[in-house]
Amino acid sequence: MIQVGDRVRVRKLKDLACEYMEVETYNEIKDTIQPLVLIDKESYFTDSMCVFCGQELVINSRHFPYRDYAVFSAYKCPFNFNAYMLEHLDGSLIAEN
Numbered sequence: 001m002i003q004v005g006d007r008v009r010v011r012k013l014k015d016l017a018c019e020y021m022e023v024e025t026y027n028e029i030k031d032t033i034q035p036l037v038l039i040d041k042e043s044y045f046t047d048s049m050c051v052f053c054g055q056e057l058v059i060n061s062r063h064f065p066y067r068d069y070a071v072f073s074a075y076k077c078p079f080n081f082n083a084y085m086l087e088h089l090d091g092s093l094i095a096e097n
Contacts, residue, residue: 002072002094004060004061007059008086008094010053010055010081016038016045016053016084
């Protein structure tokens with residue numbers, strides 16, 4: 001379970017894509033004016049969030065569940081993340097709802 005203060009890593013886009021995206025969507029990734037929704041699982045993972053892929057973040061809050069899944073925010077990051085978007089620093093997945 002993720003706690004406030006834990007260090008986590010945003011999963012690499014390639015890993016997320018293998019599990020949750022269609023190849024056509026992955027191939028459409030480009031700079032756009034409107035955010036492109038890449039993954040729609042519990043909450044959106046948009047192309048704007050890609051800059052954080054592979055980066056380590058420190059969790060600063062855990063929000064009330066959205067669609068029955070916990071949502072996390074991190075210091076110095078404008079986005080909220082679901083557990084499927086994050087991994088422990090050892091690379092293991094975070095199974096949490």
